[in-house]
Amino acid sequence: MRLLSAFVIGLIFGLGITVSGMINPAKVLNFFDIAGTWDPSLAFVMAGALAVAVPGYRLVLARPAPVMESRFQLPETRAIDRKLVLGSAVFGLGWGIAGFCPGGALPALGTGARDVYIFLAALVVGLLAARWVQARTTATARPL
Amino acid sequence: METEFTPLASFGGGLMIGAAAVLLMAFHGRIFGATGILGGLFRFSDLSDWSLRAALIVGMAAGPLVYLLATGTPPELGQPVPAWAVALGGLIVGLGTSYGGGCTSGHGVCGIARFSHRSLVATACFMASAVLTVYVLRHVV
Incomplete structure (x- = not known):
């Protein structure tokens, strides 16, 4: 039941990414290309997602626990530090170069497109490299 | 290369993405962050956690x-950049999302939906940085 539920939820997400056009790196890059072939569609993706997620989260998080687990797992970090700001800026750099982000690329796996496999392989290398480095440095959150 | 402006399909797809985020929280108590879901796939200590991530993916x-x-046509997937740029971008996205603690789905949708200040800052940073990157690559270089 647990895995079936996760599969269906993943499928809804994957369909949403496909229908919205987020799956297409050409569309994503055009969203960022304000001075050129600008395609503002992806602002509508964000608007649609938040139109559901804002009231939905409010309702769900008012409950004592999720249906299939004992508790909600919410991020506890609050610090707005250099790591958050620089890490996110670096993510934007990579997103602007490749046109894929992780949430667009995972559903795109199902298209069999060569670039998706290249992107995801490189993404995993980056994730694991960062994890390896972080495990070897003392993680002290420095204020901005 | 131009792409067609699709406000209705994009908004509709967005509604589904939002619904998936809400359902994952309602049933499994988790944030729908693509980076987090993928990253956890490379930790093998908890099989039940691993299988949930695999089922999502x-x-x-x-x-x-x-x-x-459903539609009879495959989704359109352009190849706007060469393969080496896809690889380079992927590597950089992996490093950045790891340090930044999330990506478009985790920070941009789930984080903002629960009014997390961290996620608002992160989203502003990666959006601005992506716009700047595309500007430089397409109009300056």
């Missing part, structure tokens, strides 16, 4: 297949 990848079955 298989579901996501089934999205375009169900789309093809």
